[in-house]
Amino acid sequence: MPVLLVTVLLAAGGWVWVTLATPSTGRLLVAVAGGLTGALLCAAVALALRHGRQARAARAEAAALRAELGRLADDTLPTAAKRMREGASADTVFTEIPLPANQTHQRILHTVTKEISFGQRQRSAAMAACASAASRMQALATSMLADLREMENRHSEEVLGDLLKLDHSTAQAGRLADSIAVLTGARSGRRWTKPIVMESILRGAMGRIRAYQRVRLHSASGAAIVGYAAEDVMHALAELMDNATKFSAPSEEVHVYVEELHTGIVVTIEDGGLGMKPQALERAKKAVSASEPLDLARLSGTRLGLAVVGSLARKHTLEVFFRPSSRGGTGVVIRIPSRLVTQPREEFPATAPQPVLAVPAATRAGGTASVSSSAVTAVLDGQQAQQPERSLPKRRRGQTLANTPQPTPRPQPPRPRTDAGARFGAFRQSLRSNKPDGPAANPDS
Template sequence: MKTQSPPVNRPWNLEGWGLRWKVSAVLVIPLTVAMVLGGLRVQDELSKAVNFSSAAKQVADVPAIVDLGTAFGTASAGFAANTMMPEDLQAVDAGIAKVTAAADNPDLSAPVADQLRRSLASIKSLRDQFKPGGTVPATLADDTTAVRSDLTRVIDEIVAPIDDPAVLAEHTRLVGAWSSQRRLADQVSGAVLLLKNPTAPLTHLISASGAELAMIDTLARSFPLEDTKINALREGVQKRTDMIDAAVGGQLPLMELRTSLLKSVAIYGSLIKESSDAITATVTQRADETRSAAIRDAAIVLATLLAAIVLGLLVARSLIRPIRRLRFGALQVANEDLPDAIERIKVGDSSAVTDFEPIPVHTTEDIGQLARAVDDMHGQALKLAGEQAHLRLQIGDMFETLARRSKSLVDQQLGLIENLEFEEKDPKRLESLFRLDHLAARMRRNGDNLLILSGNRVRRAQSAPVQLGDTVRAAMSEVENYQRVQVGSTPHGALSGAVATDVVHLLAELLDNSLRASPPDSKVKITFARAVDGGALLEIVDCGIGIPEGDLAVINDRLASGGEVSPETARHMGLFVVSRLAARHGITVRLRRTFETARDQGVTASVHIPDSLLVSPLEMGHTGPIPRVDTAGMQLVDTAGMQRVDTAGLPQVTVVRSDEMPPLVTETARPAPAPAPNPPGVLPQRTPGATGLPQRVPGAAVPAPLPPTPAPAQQAPAQQVPSATPPPSAPLPPVSAPAGQGFGGFGSAQPVRTESADVDSPPATRHRYRTNAAKTASFFQARPNATASQDVTTTGTPIFSGMVTDWLTDPITSDGPAKREWTSAADQGWTAAHRASEAPVEARTESGLPQRTPGHRLVPGGVDTADRATARPRLRDPEAVRDNLSRHQKGIREGRAASMAERTSIGGDR
């Protein structure tokens, strides 16, 4: 998958918002708009309610203003006609008091209040003139009209802000009735003039009646048709008009005129009263209605918003929950289910391909279809993993087939090489055969690596337990430059056959890596220790250039994970094999630095073998202890005429055996009676023929016939049989042989057939590294290296030729004399060594342990002081070191270039 850098998450980028934020935005925006609109509606209703409530408080003063205007008109008309009554003045005074209080109403606007105060001032000034018997001013009628006009404007300003049709209709009625009443007042004034001067013209009365009739027609528009009061007013005007027409040229009936006028005045009063009261009641009702409407609208808006919020939450929940389940299910499939199913498929569980839990979204809409698509991808991935596992199994089978064929051919090759080794007499050719044997063993190990790579176990027969020391030596036999390996003391215990084979393979890979990664002149040490849990701890220590800390951590992780097949497996086959073998048996392998501060830090490989894999010596099923061989009368080999072979390249192995550990025996060996033990500090003497090797007469170049009787029934382990002291420059290791296979002295490592071996019976089941002891044993015998072989003559010395012939001759099938004398001038050295070993210990430590003097028990003449004094330390040529490093760096560059070219060619082919 092509990886891209994630985009920068900006707040205004809607695509980067989470699902919850997106759904919230979808819900919040319309809900906010609805809340704003609903709030505006409620606010409008509340504003109307407040306005109507304020208008109701203002309109409450309209009846008082109307009453004041009516009372003032009545008083003014009575004063002009000299018919004013005290009650008229009292009504004016009461009206003035009410309107004065209304002018102080805080709900009135400032202009209305000022206008009302000016009207009150005019009314008060005229009221002071209304006195019985007083002079009527000529402008009384005009002043009265002006006052009533001011009061009308005040009412108009009070009612004008009220935006309600019913209030406006009542206001129109009120103004119309009041205007008509003023025209009626003009008629009253004309009638008063006629009473005073009957000969006065009737023009004023006639014009007033016409004006009233016109105002009544205007007023009738605000009332229903055929309204009784409007009809009564029209009839009164018509009756008065008829009176005036009948009185032309004659006397006007004043009493009937007065009655008609009073009747009209009463009707106008009732109309004005009803209109003013209707305005007040209507405004108060509208205030209550708008208040109730505001409360109702607020409740409706809140309920609608709540319903919208609940519905939005339900819809959002129906969207978010399936998507969340889909997301969690997809993540679980990617992070847990699919890897677990792939691991099950890798181990062979075919049910994992079809047995998987679908994502818990079972709807049929878009999200459900997306969940089914994820399930389909999950199934396809499992199907592909199954096909890949099947393909991997086929490839593993192919590797296994090729590896087993190769191993079969290598085993045949090893058999042929071993036969040639037994038959070869030339040391140089024998050395070449040994090298071929070693290469074939490495090829066999490579075949085992291929089997492990294919995931199959190496087919091995059941075998007896193997000592830890034998396991280490078997691992050494499979690596190159085994001479550089130093083995420390081996702990007690053994491994079962199947486990031992894999441990040998594991140790061989670690040894091979340490030898390749360390300088050619350095040593690789193998140390042993007993772990806290009772297991064994083996450490392989080298002094190479080391590994960086980060790479060590990666390698340790791979070792702990058990190995995973990857493109790097072929390059790091050893690491893969070690991790697989360690994971197979529960063995822990860790790498660490040998030195933390040195230039060449080196690497130490720690191998922890758990106690469950170890077999104690008591559980190995021995038939009995093997007694030590009495070698008190042993004769030494005459080495006077024998060339000394340089063994500096051989491994310096020191194996410490405890006296409590029982010796190893074969399954068919019979115990022999144990001779008397040697006294402490005395070296055992070897008896001629005790080793089972054919005896040779000094000077004979060919082997003598073998004795008719076979060798003794049982041989002691090599660590209990001392060999001749080698030269100081190349001490030969006392290597312990496998069970039932004893090694002769002087580095001899050829197998000896026991007396109890039945030729006709089938061979006992043995470990792979014990079925052919000649191969393993021959690996640790003294071999001539390339330098030493140049000093040896082509024909060889007679003694060496005879020894090689005897070594490669089967003592059972060969014929020869029963015993041959085998002596040499070196017997004097063995005698001197015997005397040196008998020297008593004179000094002891505080704890009672013997304290030896260095060099006190050296064989006289064994150390050449002159040669040691003249010996020079070995110096490394700087040019040679530089050349080696240059070649190493060049190889790294060429390898990287080849790998890059290979990857480039593969990418181009694709």
């Protein structure tokens, strides 16, 4: 506005001076022409000022739209996607996040949110279906293993080798089902209520891989893993052992070392393969890292082992490291934290030491020392004796107690055996009985 006013004043003053300086005969024509020219000039200036204001307003609006679009792309949409990945619905997200002021941006946010919600529902449904299938496979594998163990104890030696092969194949199928369950967020197929010793953990992991004959254990640890984590630790070790056998020559052995530290148990798996390239090693470190979330889109269809190990490591705060092996291949070090390590539970309580009986003074009747059974019963004070009863030595008149012949101890009946040898002997006895439908005879009876 000031610019227009200044323009009008300058134009009017200039043409007035020109008109006054013109002779009287042409003054009217100059005044009219000057007036029209001044009016046109003022109109042009006013129009230019208006377009300038409009251009500035358009630039400001464009800047505001760019800023709002940047907030939509950098803040609003990621927040909405994160909330929907956590399980919130699209309508709930709309009530929680700030909506953009522009109607077009609101429609963009609504459309993208609906598509993300639909994709999350499809993903959840697929994960639930995979978890259900994995649970069924786990139950089927467990049932098949139980049937195979029963047949191994019932059939003859001619089919025992074939049954053991089927047992091993079924155990590998069960491990694959457990891997799918881990990746889909389902629970493991087995649960233990008591600690499992480290030796059993390692041998259980060996039994679930194909080339278990090539694994050599070097363990003198007497510690155990708590029951709720024993199955997952066994599964993680099985996956690492399986990788070690797959990526090394068939003639090479895989060595497993166990070391107990104050921070837990360290298990080292070393193979004699060709090692890993830097890119593959970096991908492996990310797969087993406790800080990297599981990304199913990056999984390969044939290599699920490290992703499973990473999921189990994040669940139980296991630490997995890679390093060059002293055998020329790759070494994997897994550290089990001390909170998962305990001492094995006693299967059978140790035999309590026999109490020392304070035998009362012997009554002398005719020079013969004797102790009545009622005195022994009183000393036991209601406790049940664990040893068979023995008669106390007696001496004749004029004979010292040291020279008195000791009574012959009663033969003790053999205790029933409960070890694996007894079970195998019962199995062999049932084979010799030629009665496949009858019960196996007990060799210790």
